[in-house]
Amino acid sequence: MGNDFIQSLTEAVVNYEVEDAVSAAKRALEAGVDPVAAIEEGLAKGVRIVGDKFGAEEIFLPELMVAVEAMKQAMTILKPAINKSSRVEKSLGRVMIGTIEGDIHDIGKSMVGAMLTVAGFEVVDLGTDVSVERFIAKVKEVEPDIVGMSALMTTTMLRMKDVIEGLRKEGLREKVKVVIGGVPTSSEWAKEIGADGHGWNAMEAVKVAKRLLHQPEERS
Amino acid sequence: MPRFSHSKRPRLRLLSEEDIEKIHVGSMKLLEEIGVQMHNDRALKLLNDKGAEVDFKTRTVRVPQHLVKECLLKAPSTIRLYSRDGKHDRLLERERVTYNPGSSALFFLDSETGELRRPLSRDLARLVRLTDALEYIQAQSTSLVVSDVPEEVADRYRLFIVLKNSPKAVITGAFSIDGLHDMKKMLEIVAGGEKELARKPMAIFDTCPSAPLKWSEINSQNLIDCAKSRIPAEIIPMPQLGATGPVTLAGSLVQHNAEFLSGLVLAQLVNPGTPVIYGGSPTTFDMRHGTARLGAIETMMLGCSYSQVGKYYGLPTHMYLGLSDAKIVDTQCGLESGIAIVLGALAGINVISGPGMLNFENCQSLEKLVIDNTTCGMALRLIDGVRVDDETLAIDLMRKVGPGGVYLSEKHTLEWFRKEQFMPSALIDRKEWRTWKNEGSKSTLQRAKEHVAKILKEHQPEPLPDDIRRDLDAAAESILKSHKISA
Numbered sequence: 001m002g003n004d005f006i007q008s009l010t011e012a013v014v015n016y017e018v019e020d021a022v023s024a025a026k027r028a029l030e031a032g033v034d035p036v037a038a039i040e041e042g043l044a045k046g047v048r049i050v051g052d053k054f055g056a057e058e059i060f061l062p063e064l065m066v067a068v069e070a071m072k073q074a075m076t077i078l079k080p081a082i083n084k085s086s087r088v089e090k091s092l093g094r095v096m097i098g099t100i101e102g103d104i105h106d107i108g109k110s111m112v113g114a115m116l117t118v119a120g121f122e123v124v125d126l127g128t129d130v131s132v133e134r135f136i137a138k139v140k141e142v143e144p145d146i147v148g149m150s151a152l153m154t155t156t157m158l159r160m161k162d163v164i165e166g167l168r169k170e171g172l173r174e175k176v177k178v179v180i181g182g183v184p185t186s187s188e189w190a191k192e193i194g195a196d197g198h199g200w201n202a203m204e205a206v207k208v209a210k211r212l213l214h215q216p217e218e219r220s
Numbered sequence: 221m222p223r224f225s226h227s228k229r230p231r232l233r234l235l236s237e238e239d240i241e242k243i244h245v246g247s248m249k250l251l252e253e254i255g256v257q258m259h260n261d262r263a264l265k266l267l268n269d270k271g272a273e274v275d276f277k278t279r280t281v282r283v284p285q286h287l288v289k290e291c292l293l294k295a296p297s298t299i300r301l302y303s304r305d306g307k308h309d310r311l312l313e314r315e316r317v318t319y320n321p322g323s324s325a326l327f328f329l330d331s332e333t334g335e336l337r338r339p340l341s342r343d344l345a346r347l348v349r350l351t352d353a354l355e356y357i358q359a360q361s362t363s364l365v366v367s368d369v370p371e372e373v374a375d376r377y378r379l380f381i382v383l384k385n386s387p388k389a390v391i392t393g394a395f396s397i398d399g400l401h402d403m404k405k406m407l408e409i410v411a412g413g414e415k416e417l418a419r420k421p422m423a424i425f426d427t428c429p430s431a432p433l434k435w436s437e438i439n440s441q442n443l444i445d446c447a448k449s450r451i452p453a454e455i456i457p458m459p460q461l462g463a464t465g466p467v468t469l470a471g472s473l474v475q476h477n478a479e480f481l482s483g484l485v486l487a488q489l490v491n492p493g494t495p496v497i498y499g500g501s502p503t504t505f506d507m508r509h510g511t512a513r514l515g516a517i518e519t520m521m522l523g524c525s526y527s528q529v530g531k532y533y534g535l536p537t538h539m540y541l542g543l544s545d546a547k548i549v550d551t552q553c554g555l556e557s558g559i560a561i562v563l564g565a566l567a568g569i570n571v572i573s574g575p576g577m578l579n580f581e582n583c584q585s586l587e588k589l590v591i592d593n594t595t596c597g598m599a600l601r602l603i604d605g606v607r608v609d610d611e612t613l614a615i616d617l618m619r620k621v622g623p624g625g626v627y628l629s630e631k632h633t634l635e636w637f638r639k640e641q642f643m644p645s646a647l648i649d650r651k652e653w654r655t656w657k658n659e660g661s662k663s664t665l666q667r668a669k670e671h672v673a674k675i676l677k678e679h680q681p682e683p684l685p686d687d688i689r690r691d692l693d694a695a696a697e698s699i700l701k702s703h704k705i706s707a
C-alpha cells in the first residue's frame with residue numbers, strides 16, 4: 001500500500017511534474033505513510049534517477065531543475081510531518097548557500113544548490129546580494145554543516161573574506177565548513193581567505209562538500 | 221522582365237516589419253503592466269514626477285506608452301565618437317560598423333605559456349597598443365580587469381592605461397558609482413574640460429540592467445550620471461535565454477527591448493537628448509553545462525534581431541559579437557568569432573564589441589585579436605558591397621582585351637585591384653603549398669604570434685601631450701590616495 005504512494009512520488013519527480021509531486025505528497029500523508037520514507041525512498045530516489053540521467057547526458061538542465069523543484073515543493077508538505085515522527089532524516093548534511101553582498105549573479109549558485117540537493121544534501125538558499133551580517137545571522141539560525149558562498153566579480157569576492165572573519169569573531173568558524181565558488185575565485189583565493197574548499201562547477205561543489213564532511217567520494 | 225522581390229541592396233534582416241511591431245507592442249505592454257524594478261530612490265522619484273506609475277514599496281516602475289514614445293523621440297540617432305588625435309573619430313549611425321575588443325575579461329591567455337592567468341597592467345597596455353595598430357578594430361575598450369592593482373580601483377585603472385596608450389575612442393564602463401566619477405575626471409583631462417567632453421565624447425559607458433526586468437542601484441546611477449554629463453550610455457540588457465529570459469528568441473527580444481526602453485526613459489528624463497545606444501549582450505544558456513554561450517548561433521541571431529528593433533526606433537545599436545566559447549585559439553574559436561563578426565556587419569550594428577575574447581566573455585588573447593582583426597576587415601569589405609557603374613562593369617576593357625586576352629598588365633587592373641580586393645596581413649596564409657611548407661608549415665596561431673610580436677615591436681601610438689600626461693598621472697595618483705593606496 002505505502003509502496004504505491006512512495007512510487008507515485010518517485011514518478012512525479014522522474015516525470016518532472018511539480019503539481020503531481022505535491023498532490024502525491026498530500027495523499028501519502030493522508031494514507032499514513034512515514035514522511036521520512038516518502039522523502040528518502042520516494043522523492044530522493046526520483047531525484048537520484050534524474051541526476052544519473054543528467055550525468056549520462058541523456059537529459060538537460062531544465063529537466064534537472066524542474067525535478068529538483070518538484071522535490072522541494074513536495075518536501076514543504078512532508079517536512080512538517082517529520083517532527084512528529086521520531087526518526088531523523090538522513091541527509092548528507094545541511095548546506096547553506098548564497099551569493100555574496102553586492103553581487104546578484106544567481107544562476108551558478110542555484111545550480112550548485114540543485115546539484116547538492118540531487119546528491120542528497122539539504123540545501124538552504126539565501127538568494128543573492130547576501131550581506132556579511134546576514135550570512136552570520138543565518139549561520140546561527142540555520143546551523144548548517146557547510147556555508148557555500150558564490151561571487152562572480154573580482155570586486156565582490158573580497159567580501160567573502162569578511163564573512164569568514166565575521167564567523168571567526170562570533171566563534172562560529174569551527175562549527176561550519178566554508179566552501180566558495182564563482183568564476184573569479186580559485187583554490188588559491190580560498191586558501192588566502194581561510195575557506196575550507198573551492199569548486200569550479202556544480203559537480204565539484206558536490207565532491208568538495210562530501211569530502212569536507214568525511215563522506216565517501218561516491219554514494220553507493 | 222525584372223521581377224525583384226526587393227528594391228535596395230539586400231542586407232541581413234531576420235525580422236519582418238510585422239515581427240518588429242509585435243516585439244515593440246509586447247515590450248510596451250510589459251512596461252505598462254508589469255514594469256521594471258529599479259533599486260535607486262532618485263530614479264524612482266524622478267520617474268514618478270514625470271508621470272510613470274511608481275510603487276515605492278516594491279520599487280516597481282510602470283511606464284505608460286506615451287512616455288516611452290516621447291523619450292524615444294528625444295534620443296539622437298547619430299553619435300559622433302571623438303578620438304584624441306582626431307584621426308580615429310567614429311560616426312555611430314545607420315549601417316556604419318565600429319569594432320572594438322570585448323571588455324572586462326577576467327583572464328588573459330598568455331601566449332608564451334599557453335596558460336590562462338589573471339591579467340597584469342602590462343598585458344592591458346600591450347593589448348591597447350596592439351589595438352591601436354589594428355586597422356579594423358577602430359575603437360578601444362577597457363578590455364582586461366587587471367589584478368596587480370587593488371580591486372576597488374580596477375575599473376578606473378583600466379581606463380587610465382587605455383588613455384595613456386592610445387588616442388582611439390574607448391568603450392568602457394564603471395564597476396561602482398564613484399568609479400564613473402573618477403573615470404569621467406580622467407576623460408575630462410584628455411578632452412580638455414567638462415564642457416569639451418560633453419561636446420566631444422571620447423568614451424561610451426556601458427550599463428547593464430539585471431535580467432529579468434531589474435536595475436541595480438549602481439547601474440541605474442551610472443546611467444543617470446552619464447545622462448547628466450551627456451556621456452553616451454550603452455544600455456546592455458543581457459538575458460540568458462532559458463535562465464534569466466524566456467528560452468524563446470521572440471520572448472527574450474520582448475524582455476530585452478523592455479529593459480532597454482526602461483533605461484532609455486530614465487536617461488531622457490534626466491537630460492533630454494542625451495545620447496543612448498541600443499545595446500546588448502544576450503546569451504543562450506547551455507542546457508548541459510550551464511554556461512552562458514556567446515558563440516551560439518542563437519546569440520548572434522538575437523543581436524541581429526534586436527538591432528533591427530533599435531533601428532526601427534532610429535537609434536545607434538551595439539552588440540557583443542566576435543567572441544568564442546573555445547578555450548584556446550583553435551578552429552572553434554575562429555569559426556564562432558568569424559560567423560558573428562560577419563553577421564554583425566551584415567546587420568549593420570554600429571558598435572560591435574568582442575574581438576579578442578574567448579572562453580565565453582572571460583578571457584582575452586592578443587593572438588585572437590589580430591586574427592579577429594582580419595575577419596573584421598573582411599566583414600567591412602563585405603558590407604562595402606559590389607560597386608556597379610560603368611567603370612567597374614568594364615565593358616570597354618573587355619572589348620580591348622578581347623577573347624583569350626590577359627588582364628594582369630592592364631591599367632584598369634592596376635587602378636582597381638586595391639579598391640576591389642581586401643588585402644589581409646601575412647597572418648592569413650595564401651601561399652601555395654610548397655612555399656608554406658618550406659617556411660616551416662606554420663599554423664594560424666604561430667603566424668598570429670609572430671604578427672603580434674612584430675606590431676608590438678614596431679608600432680608607436682601617438683603619445684599623450686606632456687601636460688595632459690602629467691595631469692592624468694596626478695589624477696590617477698589622487699584616486700589611489702583617496703582609496704588609501706600608495707602609488
Ligand code: B12
Pocket residue numbers: 102103104105106107108109111112148149150151152153154155179180181182183184198199200201202203204205323324325326365393394395426427428429430431432436439457458459460464503509510511512580581582
Ligand atoms: C549572466 C551574467 C549577468 C546577469 C546575471 C543574471 C542572474 N540573475 O544571475 C546580469 C545581467 C544581472 C549581470 C550583471 C552584471 N555583471 Co555579469 N555576467 C553574467 C555572465 C555572462 C554569466 C554568469 C552566469 O550566470 N554563468 C552561468 C553559471 C552557471 O556559471 P557560474 O555563475 O560561473 O557558476 C558555476 C561555477 O562558477 C560554480 N560556482 C558558482 N558559485 C559557486 C559557489 C560555490 C560554493 C561553489 C563550490 C561553486 C560555485 O558552479 C557554477 C555551476 O557550474 C558572466 C560572464 C561569464 N561567462 O561568467 C558575467 C560577468 C560575471 N558579469 C560581469 C559584470 C561586470 C557585471 C556587471 C557589473 C555589469 C555592468 N557593468 O553593469 C553587473 C553586476 C551586477 C551585480 N552587482 O552583481 C563580469 C565580471 C567582471 C569582474 N570585474 O569581475 C563578467 C565576468 C562578464 C564580463 N567579462 O564583463 N551579469
